[in-house]
Every structure is written in C-alpha cells, then in structure tokens.
Amino acid sequence: MKFETECIHAGQEPDPTTGAVMTPIYQTATYVQQGVGKHRGYEYSRTGNPTRTALEACLASLENGAYGLAFSSGMAATDAVLRLLRPGDHVLSGNDIYGGTYRLFEQVLRPYGLDFTYVDTCDPEQVRDGLRENTRMVWLETPTNPVLNISDVGSIANLLRSSENRPLLAVDNTFATPYLQKPLDLGADLVVHSTTKFLGGHSDVVGGAVIGKDMALRDRLAFLQNAVGAVPGPMDCFLVLRGIKTLPVRMDRHSENAAVVADFLTGQTFIEKVIYPFHQSHPQMETARKQMSQGGGMVSFIMRDGVEAARRFAECTRIFSLAESLGGVESLIEVPAAMTHLSTASSPIAVNPGLVRLSVGLEHVDDLVEDLARALGEVGN
C-alpha cells in the first residue's frame, strides 16, 4: 500500500462483530476470560486494548517498522526508550532538543545514574568525537525544536554501525512525521513521536509512540509500557488514529503555507534571521532536502531587537494564537526561551531569547501573511 492508503487503513479492519468502518473505542478496563488464563488476546487495558492495537499497527506501518507502541505522551515514550539503559550508561544527545526532553534527561534520569553530554549533531564528526566507551544511545531530533537544525540520520547511523559499542540511534521524528521523513529507513533503531503534534493534528489529544524493527527491543519496551503503565486511553488512541487519516493532505498544506511564510519573513526589517529547513539560507538545506520530502510546518525566526521584541510580536498576532504545542490545523506562535524551553534557561543548550517559533496551520496563507505583517507593523510602532 502507498503511504496515503496506509494512513487510512493500516491496522484498521472493519469491526468483525458489527462491520463498523471506524475502529471502535473499546472503552473497557478488562476482558472476560473463558477459563483461567484463557482469553482472546486481551486481559487488562494497561497491557493491551484493541483501539490501541490498531493505532500501534498503523504507526508501525507508517514508519516502516516491525512494531509500534503507544504511550500517554511524547515524554512517556521518550522515558520508555531511555529506560532501555542502565545506570552508568552514557547518552550522546543533540544540543538543540525539546525543553521537556532536556528536563527529563537532566532532572529525572541523570539522578538515576545515566550520563548525558550534548553536541551539535548537525556535524557527524562531533558525534564521532563525543562517543565514549559507555555510550549506549545517541539521541537526535531532526528538525530540532525549536531551531530547526537538521542532522544527517544516514551518516550518523553509518558511523554508529561501524563504532565499537554500536550504540542505539533514537530519533524524535515529531516535527517531520513519517510522511516527510522515515528515520528507520535511514538506519535509525528507534523512532519516537509526540503524537500530540502533527500525527494527532488537531490539538485535542496528548500522546506518544515508539516504533522500531528489532523484536528483542520491542519485547523490552512492551514490558516497560505495561510495567510502568504510561499508556494512552482508547479515546486518545481513536483521536490519533483519526488524525493520521488526513496526515498527508495536512502536511502538504502545512509545508506549502510554511514556505510562503518563511519567504515573507525573510528580509523584514525587524527580523534578523529566518529559519526554515528547505529555505536557501538554511545551513543544512541540502541534508534536509536529501532526507525529507518537504520542509514541514514549522518556521522559526530571531527578532533583531531581542527578547522584548519577540514577546511583543508574539502578543500582537491574532490568527496565530499565542500557545505552546504545535502541529494542529490552527496556527500557533510562541517564544521558546520563555515557554516550551524554559527548562533549558541558563543551561549549555539555552535558546536565544529573541527566537520566535511558528507552527504554521492550514488557514488561508494570505490571512496568515497579513496577520504577521500587521504584527510586525505594531512591533515597529
């Protein structure tokens, strides 16, 4: 099946008892057993639920994985992946990552004995040089949140494959989605998603997922999913499944609108720098075009007059709502240093305080450009 068809059908057969075309929301905690231990594959909904099974199969299919596992949030998915490691293990991470991921690494997992260092993963040499004897995982976001840096997944996968300890390569594919980029095909071992974002697509659900190919890792991750219990409810799984059905058409429009917005912002008086992966000015544009099919829906830019201008601008837009999160049909604006990435403040990976991040939605692009133009005018006054 082609990707668009998989989005609508993968993991989703019509309901065998009623013929319902849409996957039912199996709103049940438990399942009757014919005899002790004799059941139809489901015992308890923390361990498994048919709506969740459909979502997990769909996600596996979209990322070309052998399995998918759904979690109650992107952070829960990230946490499960990190729990594959043991105290004393080292993780080499990109130095531009979602603030919540950094907080999990530094404030939750470091005290439990994992060690983290951060390098610019846009440069594979820095990854090679950063590996240690006890490095068990390399953690990448690409494009990154919020600076939209691009790391070459294939090159990093190759260098890890030939390294002595063969660390796992985990890629957070939230910003690109499998429609634009498939990290497992590029050589990654694990893909992580916040399904809250483009996969869900409507800002009405929080969820996460891990997808991979190696079944030994799947068994350990499924054990952790059940043992720790950060699972999504059936309604949440249904919402993500429903969102995924329109993922390709949404991502086409997100990318189209974002490219127009990036062009508009480029060269505006109050803007020092515009960042968009497929834009000529992006330092890793070639890598982006090699591994992504489109530039995606996120645009970031730095205001020339710094933090105060960034805050004023973000408070002046009307169609772009001032809010955290991204990837929904509606356009959002935020100031990462003061919002989503507050936990990186004063850290070595702190975000430029003048940076503004846009999640470009599916409204008419003329209205979006007009909104930004008007806000720029107000900042100038």
Ligand SMILES: Cc1ncc(COP(=O)(O)O)c(C=O)c1O
């Ligand atoms: C790139 C990225 N990864 C992970 C997360 C965490 O996901 P969630 O908010 O669903 O826990 C986010 C949230 O913004 C994100 O942007």
